[in-house]
Amino acid sequence: MTAYIVRRLLLLIPTLLAGVLLVFGIMHLAPGDPVLLLAGPEADPRIYEELRQEWGLDKPVYIQCLTYLGNLVRGDLGVSLVTGRPVIADIGAYLPATVELTIFALFLSVVVGVLAGVLSAVRPNTLVDHSTRVASLLGVATPVFWLGLLLIILFHLRLGWLPGGGRIGIDVPPPRAITGLYLIDGLVTGNWTALGSSALHLLMPGFVLAFAQIARVARITRASMLGIVGLDYVKAGKAKGLKESKVVSRYILRNAWIPILTMVGEVAGTLLGGAVVTEVVFSWPGMGRYAVDSIMALDYKAIVAFAIIATTLYALMNLVVDVMYAWVDPRISYSRVSGGAG
Amino acid sequence: MKRSARMALVLLLSVTTALAFVASAYATDLVYARPSLGTKFLDPHQGGNSGRYQNLNLVYDTLVFSDDNGTLYPLLAERWEASEDYTEWTFRLRSGIVFHDGTPLNAAAVKFSFDRIVGIGNHTVAQWRFLGKDSTIEVVDNLTVRFKLSKPFPLFLTEVVYACYGIISPTAVQQHATSADPWAAEYFSSNECGTGPFQFSEFVPGERLVLVKNPKYWGGVEGVKSAAKVDRLVMRIVPDATTRAILLQSGEVDIVEQLPVDLLGQLATVPGIKVEYFPLQNFASLHFNGGKAPFNNEKVRQAISHAIDIDAIINEVEKGHVLPMYGLATQGMIGHDPTRARPMYDVALAKRLMAEAGYPNGFSATLIWATERRAEFDLEAVLIQEYLAEIGIKLTLQSLAYSAQLEKQLNADFDLSLMTFTSGTGDPSQIFDKYIAPPHPAAVGQYSMRWEAAPPFVAELVEYGMTIWDPAMRQHLYAFLDDVGMAAAVSVPLYQIPVPFAMRDNVRGFIYDTLRRSCFYFVSKD
Numbered sequence: 111m112t113a114y115i116v117r118r119l120l121l122l123i124p125t126l127l128a129g130v131l132l133v134f135g136i137m138h139l140a141p142g143d144p145v146l147l148l149a150g151p152e153a154d155p156r157i158y159e160e161l162r163q164e165w166g167l168d169k170p171v172y173i174q175c176l177t178y179l180g181n182l183v184r185g186d187l188g189v190s191l192v193t194g195r196p197v198i199a200d201i202g203a204y205l206p207a208t209v210e211l212t213i214f215a216l217f218l219s220v221v222v223g224v225l226a227g228v229l230s231a232v233r234p235n236t237l238v239d240h241s242t243r244v245a246s247l248l249g250v251a252t253p254v255f256w257l258g259l260l261l262i263i264l265f266h267l268r269l270g271w272l273p274g275g276g277r278i279g280i281d282v283p284p285p286r287a288i289t290g291l292y293l294i295d296g297l298v299t300g301n302w303t304a305l306g307s308s309a310l311h312l313l314m315p316g317f318v319l320a321f322a323q324i325a326r327v328a329r330i331t332r333a334s335m336l337g338i339v340g341l342d343y344v345k346a347g348k349a350k351g352l353k354e355s356k357v358v359s360r361y362i363l364r365n366a367w368i369p370i371l372t373m374v375g376e377v378a379g380t381l382l383g384g385a386v387v388t389e390v391v392f393s394w395p396g397m398g399r400y401a402v403d404s405i406m407a408l409d410y411k412a413i414v415a416f417a418i419i420a421t422t423l424y425a426l427m428n429l430v431v432d433v434m435y436a437w438v439d440p441r442i443s444y445s446r447v448s449g450g451a452g
Numbered sequence: 453m454k455r456s457a458r459m460a461l462v463l464l465l466s467v468t469t470a471l472a473f474v475a476s477a478y479a480t481d482l483v484y485a486r487p488s489l490g491t492k493f494l495d496p497h498q499g500g501n502s503g504r505y506q507n508l509n510l511v512y513d514t515l516v517f518s519d520d521n522g523t524l525y526p527l528l529a530e531r532w533e534a535s536e537d538y539t540e541w542t543f544r545l546r547s548g549i550v551f552h553d554g555t556p557l558n559a560a561a562v563k564f565s566f567d568r569i570v571g572i573g574n575h576t577v578a579q580w581r582f583l584g585k586d587s588t589i590e591v592v593d594n595l596t597v598r599f600k601l602s603k604p605f606p607l608f609l610t611e612v613v614y615a616c617y618g619i620i621s622p623t624a625v626q627q628h629a630t631s632a633d634p635w636a637a638e639y640f641s642s643n644e645c646g647t648g649p650f651q652f653s654e655f656v657p658g659e660r661l662v663l664v665k666n667p668k669y670w671g672g673v674e675g676v677k678s679a680a681k682v683d684r685l686v687m688r689i690v691p692d693a694t695t696r697a698i699l700l701q702s703g704e705v706d707i708v709e710q711l712p713v714d715l716l717g718q719l720a721t722v723p724g725i726k727v728e729y730f731p732l733q734n735f736a737s738l739h740f741n742g743g744k745a746p747f748n749n750e751k752v753r754q755a756i757s758h759a760i761d762i763d764a765i766i767n768e769v770e771k772g773h774v775l776p777m778y779g780l781a782t783q784g785m786i787g788h789d790p791t792r793a794r795p796m797y798d799v800a801l802a803k804r805l806m807a808e809a810g811y812p813n814g815f816s817a818t819l820i821w822a823t824e825r826r827a828e829f830d831l832e833a834v835l836i837q838e839y840l841a842e843i844g845i846k847l848t849l850q851s852l853a854y855s856a857q858l859e860k861q862l863n864a865d866f867d868l869s870l871m872t873f874t875s876g877t878g879d880p881s882q883i884f885d886k887y888i889a890p891p892h893p894a895a896v897g898q899y900s901m902r903w904e905a906a907p908p909f910v911a912e913l914v915e916y917g918m919t920i921w922d923p924a925m926r927q928h929l930y931a932f933l934d935d936v937g938m939a940a941a942v943s944v945p946l947y948q949i950p951v952p953f954a955m956r957d958n959v960r961g962f963i964y965d966t967l968r969r970s971c972f973y974f975v976s977k978d
Contacts, residue, residue: 146858146859196638204658259694391695393691
């Protein structure tokens with residue numbers, strides 16, 4: 111197992127390299143010149159030249175790329191053209207917000223989605239099943255920005271129960287940064303004000319983000335379980351006189367986990383790259399907004415760094431899922447691989 | 453066990469709810485929402501656009517200040533004098549002013565800030581950067597500082613009024629400087645320390661910038677800059693326009709900027725909310741690539757200016773939220789002449805001009821613009837396409853990212869373009885140099901934006917305008933240049949864009965102008 115994990119982690123290196131090359135290539139082909147944006151159209155042409163030299167943009171793109179890779183190996187992601195701060199510091203500020211939102215949304219979508227899927231599968235074509243399926247359809251079909259605004263209008267403007275956006279109240283300084291996740295830092299440092307405020311701020315964007323995923327998880331759970339319900343060993347279990355709950359949880363759900371897990375892993379990987387629309391509607395300072403702002407400003411160091419982080423997280427999520435396969439299904443083993451699975 | 457767990461949950465929820473709505477620790481709070489902070493928002497001496505003045509003018513003071521009419525006021529400098537040839541400028545500073553960290557303001561601190569601008573390589577302060585490299589700054593005595601410039605610069609005072617010439621605390625810079633970063637550029641991209649009416653309190657990237665009242669502010673200048681009237685100012689980053697409007701309605705924010713025309717219309721009818729407009733020297737116009745056929749033909753340009761019904765655009769698309777233009781000089785700018793006739797919408801005349809120009813059947817061209825600069829351009833481009841179809845011009849529409857549009861314009865790789873021009877200074881010299889003057893030998897990339905076939909006297913007058921000071925004389929000069937430019941239809945000015953702000957109606961005294969941007973120090977709340 112360890113050998114397998116190490117091998118997968120090593121595979122990450124060429125993946126990242128390919129990612130960096132790809133992003134550099136696209137940036138080079140895309141129209142626009144960051145220097146014009148930085149100095150503005152009214153600037154003295156000498157300024158453009160100076161800026162190009164300062165940022166190394168006067169060099170051929172392969173030299174720029176090699177310089178970047180050289181710095182990357184030394185752990186230097188460069189300085190953002192826009193904020194003037196090291197890119198790593200910016201990501202350090204934006205990534206935890208995304209991680210916090212993702213974990214919460216994922217938790218919500220797995221718990222609710224699996225539950226709804228199981229209910230649907232156990233009583234197929236009944237009222238419960240139909241209503242879950244309609245709800246799932248709604249979840250997939252509802253535009254995120256519309257749902258987000260609707261919730262803000264209801265819970266913030268009309269009822270006044272929840273804050274209208276942001277990560278923490280304006281009167282509440284963020285808790286001392288340990289993990290960067292406000293809930294955990296608030297808990298660890300005993301800062302209850304920060305904990306409470308950030309929890310309230312998390313509810314709406316977390317739900318909106320989870321809403322579409324709940325539907326996906328529910329649908330795949332249902333489909334996956336229905337494929338197993340009719341199998342002989344399930345019938346045998348029932349014939350043996352086992353309680354239905356036991357049949358469902360031990361015989362069916364346990365065997366239906368693999369496709370659910372695959373999808374959850376994929377969802378987690380995607381969400382960790384940031385959810386732009388949700389972040390914009392709820393003023394959430396996450397990676398999606400950071401990436402879009404950087405792209406609009408052609409802030410290439412920030413864009414490449416974002417690509418690296420997003421690729422790494424996605425690959426790691428896939429690895430975690432693959433490892434969990436073995437844990438969920440003992441028939442899967444990575445130690446005896448001789449060239450097959452992997 | 454189960455019961456106690458449930459009890460604990462209920463307790464936790466009620467405690468968090470109570471804490472979240474705990475009253476603010478500040479007596480008066482002003483919350484202001486904007487879509488983003490933009491480029492290098494916090495450090496006066498690093499690059500970035502004039503949008504940064506909103507923050508910089510609150511935290512930093514400059515030597516001299518000016519209002520929108522160009523009147524100069526002493527700020528940190530109590531008086532000044534220039535040598536006859538404008539190469540030596542001596543400033544006498546006010547005594548007793550301290551920075552937010554307690555460092556006293558003196559001549560050495562002023563020299564330090566101007567050295568930092570050159571050292572850090574700020575790309576927006578080109579004038580001083582190129583001048584400053586060969587010039588010297590002398591600390592005459594504790595409160596007297598003398599600039600010895602390498603060449604005459606009569607407009608030195610109108611240059612140093614910008615917030616990017618703000619004076620920073622040398623102690624704070626030195627404390628956070630490293631060998632790799634001698635001017636503490638990294639520290640000051642998330643911190644601030646000046647002498648202004650507000651001082652830095654908290655910066656959470658992507659979320660907010662919090663400033664608090666500087667209780668020891670030296671007082672400022674009556675009507676120009678004053679001590680803060682609110683205890684705390686929170687600049688919240690709210691990227692979505694609809695969310696900004698909702699937060700204003702719920703009272704979570706007090707002032708909101710950058711709302712589209714339709715949302716402004718809705719908010720104006722909500723009780724408790726008012727919408728105010730501030731006429732800045734910003735305008736939208738249709739540009740020609742004047743270096744290229746057929747747009748190098750004056751008659752073609754005139755035809756286009758008569759083929760577009762600008763009033764229809766102003767009334768139907770902009771719903772009257774903008775002002776008409778009588779030339780390139782906007783309302784409030786030197787050279788503005790509201791008696792000048794605007795190009796009339798006259799399709800027959802336009803057709804005749806096209807025929808005279810040798811294009812009776814028209815031609816094909818492309819119109820570029822960037823939605824991110826102005827959302828209304830999307831609709832206006834379609835209207836212009838229809839208007840020009842009337843005189844036989846087949847327009848292809850191409851919406852671009854702003855960066856791509858800029859690149860195309862600077863490489864003269866376009867036909868027609870919709871642009872907004874934002875004056876960072878309010879002075880006409882910038883606009884006329886850019887639009888009316890013929891191509892500069894130094895400005896290689898900017899040919900497309902200039903008047904290729906301008907008569908020689910135009911360049912001389914534009915140059916002359918930068919060396920004179922007398923406002924009456926400059927009014928005549930720029931009004932004349934504007935006549936010449938409009939007659940040749942060097943571009944089609946569409947409308948002036950006053951900046952709208954929606955705010956709670958208990959907000960008093962909010963002012964927004966070219967140089968100072970938001971004067972939050974004048975704002976109070978009932």
